[in-house]
Amino acid sequence: MTAAVDTKFAYRRSPDQERAHPAHHPVVIVGAGPVGLVLALDLAGKGHRCVVLDRRQGPSEGSRAICWSKRTLEIMGRLGLADDLIRRGVTWKTGKVFSGTREVYRFDLQPEAGHARPAFINLQQFHLETHCVAAALRSGLVDLRWGNEVTHVAPSATGASLRVATPDGAYGLTADWLVAADGVQSIVRRELGLDFEGQTFNDQFLICDVKLLIDRPTERWFWFDPPFNPGQSALLHRQADNVWRLDFQIGADADRNEETRPENVAKRVKAMLGDIDFTFEWISCYRFHCRRLSRFRHGRILFAGDAAHQVSPFGARGGNSGIQDADNLAWKLDHVLRGLASEALLDTYDAERRQAADENILASSRATDFISPKGAGARAFRDAVLGLVETEPFARAFLNSGRLSVPTAYDASALSTIDGFAPHDALALRPGAAAVDAPLGNGWLLSALGQGFGEICFTREPATPRHDAGLPEIRSLVVTDDLACARYGAADAPAVYLIRPDQHVAARWRRAAPEDVRAAYRRAIAA
Amino acid sequence: MPLRRDPSFSDPDRIYNTIIDAHRGLSDAESLSLNAGLVLLLANHIGDEGIVREAIAIARASVMSMG
Incomplete structure (x- = not known):
């Protein structure tokens, strides 16, 4: 299914576990998902050692994040990984939107030439993680510790101390800087007693990855009210290795246990794709949140990725914005570690990436309101857009099946110098x-x-x-x-x-x- | 330019009835859809977010005061 047992992810005893007193490290990152790994790689590229702790002993299960944007690929290019990821993934830039069975709109996310990187690739999160892990090991500067679960975090004015559980028992660590990249269920966030601000959406979505050999264009297909999922939406997207992502809106009241039974999901797959042969890679059911921490910097502890903010999947803004968090944080932490800048630089990580999180939350909440309208009035407007979109160019601008991730312009940033160009110029x-x-x-x-x-x-x-x-x-x-x-x-x-x-x-x-x-x-x- | 609130049609009865006639024979749901389409078309034509917001505020206040 996912990768076979991979020694890259094996728990190994660290010399730190033998010490009578907690070992000290300048930077400890909690979470070896895409965000933690990219941060570790970026820091390593700048000459810094770091320790990365993760309770897992293997890459992510299921495909999870699959769409990586041009901006993410540019960041990966800076880290020397983009060409490998692009080769491994499937490149796409076009999408189609259907209302019922009618194609009502198609889009091209990269209509112009002259860019090194494509608009998007689709690649299962565990593939991306595996590439990052290999690069981290090659760097010689990233101390990756699998099977290391953080259980306690105590912040201090000069850093943080941690308690870490392993298969060989617990040990302590201290760090000058602690980065929490430990996802939605962040232990660091829990230990600091921090709550999210935002909203939870009631609608449930059934997600499955199926392996099948069919010849279909590599495009994002989105349906409003298709015959195979009446009154709801559906999404079809290709990933690497002939795996396809199918996503069905199933409503707030659907029975999660019934819906995720393979025989029931199989009926949905066949209703969408016809009577074809396929195997399941992953089945899951989710509700999502649009919310964030009120601050991403808490003294010497910094939050990044899902640990700091969460969005709906429409728009591929979770994984991509997390990687952009790492991109924003790495050079600032580097400057502070090298003594070139004061800690105040890290407050701009908080300000800039909170702005980005707000932008992503807004985009993803609006897409959700369009995809699953609340109330008859909202539904009437949504359906009116779908009815007008084929013939009326203005309605295409209203059609929203997820606004795909674009980098945030830090317009209010304290780091920017007032624009030397005339207003509206470039x-x-x-x-x-x-x-x-x-x-x-x-x-x-x-x-x-x-x-x-x-x-x-x-x-x-x-x-x-x-x-x-x-x-x-x-x-x-x-x-x-x-x-x-x-x-x-x-x-x-x-x-x-x-x-x-x-x-x-x-x-x-x-x-x-x-x-x-x-x-x-x-x-x-x-x- | 603020939202125009004085009469602008030389034959107000005719435009009013044109709108009403458009709903003839439609179910409530279809009427709702028709109105939604009209609002979107006209809002796009106006192309001024301030004007649309002002119209929304007035129309919404009148609905609330009826309740």
Whole structure:
């Protein structure tokens, strides 16, 4: 079913378990899911050791998160994993929406060329985790401890102390920084007595992964009110290894135990796909929440991913936003660990990623309200959109089968310098936004940025004399390629951008003196 | 520009009856759907979120005051 027993995930006794006093580590991450692993890999890429604790002794069961967005793949590209993941997964960018049996809308998430990464790949979470684990082991800096269950957490002004249960008994650890990436049921969150703010939706969804050999396009298909699930919605999505994800809305009152019996799920599969041969990989039933912690930083303890915020699955915003949490946190923690920035930089992790969580929660709550309308009035509007969408272009904008994950632009960020561009000029690349990829000679802009801060001068006239900021922390780049200049608003006049290590725009100008760039850099590290 | 609240049609009876006639022969559910479609079409045509919000507030207040 999932991976066979894999020694990469085996419990091994750590020398820390022999010590009379708790061993101390600069960074301990709880949870070796995608978020914890990406954070560990990013820190390792910057030269930091960390300990990762997970109570499991194997990769995730079932496919769980399956859709990885372009932004996630760009982050994985920075960590050297994107090409492997793309090869392993299935690439897609188009989707179809059906009302009953009629196709009423189709969309293309990446209509333009000139990006290194596709709009989306679908890949089972355990495959992604397995790739990350292999990379973590290769790094030599990530101390992965499976079968290590955190049972107690005590915060202090200078870090946290932990109690960890293992098959060989319990031991203690202390850390300067503790990152809770331990998911929806976060033990760290429970230990700190923190509650979520938000709402729970009553509707239940039946999810199953089936393996089948059929020739179908690699597209996301979403149905409103299909004949095989009347009055409800359904979703069909392809994953790697000829596995397909089927998701059926089954209503608030459905009997979970009855619905998840394989013989009952099999009837639903055949009603959707016809009388075909298939095997089950995974069956589950879920209700979801749209909620978050009120703060993601609690002194020396930081929350990331599902431990910090939860959304509905419509829009693939859970896994992707978690990985973007790690992307945001890694360089800030790196700067604090290296003494280049004060702890205040970590408050901006909290501010920026709370903004992202709010955006994702809003998008996912709105999609839920469209997919399962509450009340006759709301349903009438939803059905009106479905009725108008085929002929009326305006209605397509209202149609919502899940707004798929896009990176958050940190518009209110304290790390951004006031926009040096005229209002409305190249808005997609405003300070706070994620840098957009473009071809660069034989390579790609985002790969040329590297791991640290970057200053890019976009100019069609490479002979223009220029001065870089003269700081060793900032890598300087001149870009003359047409498409890159056009995307960055520099088709007609040069532009200078300061890009953060997480590839978000910190500042931009039409003309920048070296002292402007240095000031923007200081601001971007909360100095 | 605020929501227009004075009469704007030269023949108000005719436009009122045009709307009423559109509901002739429809079930309650179909009427609800028709209204929803009309609201979406007209809101899109107006294209001004402030105006639509103002109209919603007035219409909702009148419904609440009837209850």
